[in-house]
Amino acid sequence: MSVKQLSQMSAKELLAYYQAKLDEEARQAKANGKLVCWSASVAPPELCVAMDIAMVYPETHAAGIGARKGALDMLEVADRLGYNVDCCSYGRVNIGYMELLKEEAMTGKTPEVLANSPAARVPLPDLVITCNNICNTLLKWYENLAAELDIPCIIIDVPFNHTMPVSEESKAYIADQFRNAISQLEVICGRPFDYEKFHAVRQQTQRSIAQWNRIATMSQYKPSPLNGFDLFNYMALVVCARSRDYAEITFRKFADELEEKYKKGESAFKGAEKNRVAWEGIAVWPYLGHTFKTLKNQGSIMTGSAYPNIWDLTYDAEDETLHSMAEAYTRTYINTCLDNKVKVLRGIMDRGKCDGVVYHLNRSCKLMSFLNVETAELIQQANGLPYVSFDGDQTDPRNFAPAQYDTRVEALGEMMDQAAQTAGE
Template structure:
């Protein structure tokens, strides 16, 4: 009987995929019903819109999906034809092109009626969303999270951000025509916490040697933590994923089907149009990715409003150098990496801007091999496969040498 049940159980990756599909399907349905649909930056406090029952789509997730399906170059060029410089973030260019009406079969979503912008990720987000608000003449709800220079978030920041949360609630009450229900908010927050914890638990299975998963899987699964972290089914899906990994550890199986000669951290956002190219030399050399910065970056766990605000102050591009280093070195140690592959992401100035210093710290503090390559999260024109292959070979050689007592 148990075996029958087990056979009927959906694999977690299918559950996760269905959740993302549902987020976008619900947005389309809401649009058809004439309800306002929003576009939101990935680290805007999703708990607010969810509490008010507003349907929201995520341009960063859309841009990544379009880029992974090889529509990035076409969309970026469309944006450039509108006057946006090719120096601008690839996600922003794709999103601006879509907002301006570029055809896009890869990942269509409803055009927005309101915008939720939080600049904890970057300042580029502010101007990106302003441009869309202008194009569509729609309201923009702005939550500004000042950059931090210390690991602790200052009290004045909390007071400032709390006032903005309250302001955003008022603005969204008007848009939704609903009153903010604090009881529902509590339940939504519980879901968000449960999702975050389950996500972190699933990511933590990378610590096992050999790992029950290929770290690249997490890049796919993170779509749910971006688009649907306040939903109960997201928590359940990540819990199921964690259970599968646990089972794999017990059974000695893995989604990584190659040798695990070495384990690395992949630093930065992946080059979505080049996932195959990124993966190929790694699998050939038996290098599994067992640490990604997105694990802690989306693990928003909190117990009250102040803690929630502090959690939203901790995006990869809003924390100080020391916190950024601590996060990374923490997951590198936990997940026992031998090396770090740093993506110098042409699209992301705040992220790549302190990478040379981080590289130095990784080498000194962890004693592991560190190699960088040039790429882009969405624009394939900024990636050179030959350079990437050479850099991975270099990383492999340093790891080999270290293993054999050299360097």
């Protein structure tokens, strides 16, 4: 693909192009005997990218399988291995996929389930890296990957911030782990760590994040040129390529397109947007279209979600103590106390000029569900906006009932209409 052709692509085309390219790079790396690492979605990629290791992101991969309706086959494999249906469905889909790859590697035959799966083909890892800034499940899941494949596991542990701001002691501990991971990588790769490239990768990461944040600001406009559900799709690159220019190029293009739209007075919503909602929680990937359309059909647009905002990993790339980078990776809102979580969500609702909130009670994610009641109450006390909650799951389609979702969202629509009417009187 020439530079000229790339420059002619729309953001949507760039997104698809780079996603496919990343998978291909991982496959090529494996074929050429280079290292492949499976990584938690908000673990720092800077370290591995500096060592030219090909990266694969199981959460994004599992979400993709879910969105392509291929989750059940993988979940059944995990079931057979003894994984309880109560465990995170991202984790179970990935463990199922890993098991099939393992079987293929050991027997030389591709299992039928794998051959027929809509899953993007990615290679088995040579190492894994995890970080618990979005849940402790990622510690257990990666422990198991490392054990099942007998490969090294790099851990970046970011202690839960029961008090904010992040303590200096916590930053020092995390920064020490970065240094420890560097020495682990030197041993795994069999060569000295490339500090110069590490510096350049940190700078690249910040350029990508700056463009990511630029996109998010577009939902402040009324009507909004940005449909919040698009962020769920573009998230794939902030996860998988934030330390590469792929993310920067795509996000810049998307932000430019949105700016252009805004200047022309165009809205993301076809027709008049009646009200604007915030979405709290992970998307329901197998029903992404349904969840979006139900809102759309009643005139609601999503203009605020703290979930994509998790990747606002802004830090000082010149800080050689790495404390700034440590702070960025530990301050994810679900790794902080309730007060801070509420503050972050309120800020997102304010900026998105939201009229109500949809809370996803996610069977797969205890951390993003068990504080929903308190969060909703505190936010409503502060801004008086209506909210509803629905039962769902990020990738297990059996845990989502479209009818319940529709009823709840309709109820929210009525409450928002009522509030608008009252305000207008």
